[in-house]
Amino acid sequence: MADQTPETLHELSETYDQLRREIGKVIVGQEEIVEMVVVCLLARGHTLLIGVPGLAKTLLVRTLARALDLDFSRIQFTPDLMPSDITGTEIIQETDGGARTFEFARGPIFANVVLADEINRTPPKTQAALLEAMQENHVTAAGETFELERPFFVLATQNPIEQEGTYPLPEAQLDRFMLNLWLDYPSFDQEVEVVRSTTAGTEASVQPVMDAEQLLRFQQFVREIPVADNVIEFAVRLVSQTRPQRDAAPDFVNEYLSYGAGPRASQYLVLGAKTLAALDGRMTPLEADVKRMAVPVLRHRIVTNFNAEADGITPVKVIDRLVG
Structure with a gap:
């Protein structure tokens, strides 16, 4: 493995550049969102993407699956969706001899890339089936x-x-998502390009640049990237500071937060930092990589209180102040 490490690192960095180019044929702008989605994928995590309708969330995920040559399925969450609509159900099959047997028909969860559209539109029982x-x-x-x-x-x-x-x-269920990403409106120039390309009558052709086997190899490679102790300690210290009424918590955290992030946040900060380093062609992450991962990893893991609401303090403002 040691002899192949620089080789694999170069291969991953080059493949990522190709992947960005292919996605860029369809998705205009949103470079940071694309980067973070790829980071999450390589770190074996899952992503919660928040944005108003019409910002190409579905198109982004479908394009990513196409560029990675992976099976894709989309589940539209509605109030009447049942757990079996996601996981699958047993159906009766009749054999040649006339006997009847139950056979499991797999649901849309059996895909490599699953888009759970508007997950908060369905009751907790159905949400739990996906999250489990x-x-x-x-x-x-x-x-x-x-x-x-x-x-x-x-x-x-x-x-x-x-x-x-x-x-x-x-x-507790939000904690299962590695990243929480907020999709913003495009800039004026980007929106002009979106309108021009989507009303021209031609569709960009996205070519696969990676397959499942290659992706699994890259995922394992990211796990094996070495991390210096000071980077791990920096990540753990940052997460510890989000926990109110603890020794590490600054005064403003005690004032504005009800709950802080758990150990899973520290793990994801380090995994995300490893992946950022690998995509950048570096063999080990820096504290700066941990800082870049702070908002998407911590935003949904800290809970603000009434004082924060009264003073207009959001989770992102708290994180920025901690990282600052």
Whole structure:
């Protein structure tokens, strides 16, 4: 492995550049979102993407799956969606001899890339079916366990505007998402380019630049990247400072936060930093890489209180101040 490390690092960095070019044929702008989604994929995490309708969230995920030559499925979450609509259900099959047997029909969760569209539109029982599969990497039905094929990546979306009739994800379930990304409106020039390209009657052709086997190899490579102790300690110290009423917490954290982030946040900060370093062609991450991962990793893991709401303090402002 040691002899192949620089070689694999170069290969990963080059493949990432090709991947960005292919996605850029379809997605205008959003470079940072694309980068973070790829980081999450390589770190074997899952992403929660929040943005108003019409910002090409579905198109981004579909294009990524096409460029990676992976199976893609989209689940539209609705109030009447049942867990079996996600995981699959047993159906009766008749054999040649006339006997009837139950056979498991796999649901849309059995794909490499799963888009869970508007996950907060469905009741907790159905949300839990998806989140359990994300955590365990398998589905249990009728007493039998069915393994999900790797790589397995879930990107869930939420609309931040309409909250009526929704079922917000509890903090414990939010913690299962490695990253929380907020998609913003495009700039004027980017929107002009979007309108020009989408109304021209031609569709960009996205070519695969990586396959499942290659992706699995890169995921393992990222895990094996060495990290200096000071970088790990920096990540753990940063997460510790988000926990109110603890020794490490600054006064403003005690004033504005009800709950801080757990150990999983420290793990994801380091994994994300490793991946950023690898994509940049570096063999080990820096504290600056941890800082870049701070907002998407911590934003959904800290809970602000009434004081923060009264003073207009958001989780992002707290994180920026900690990292600052």
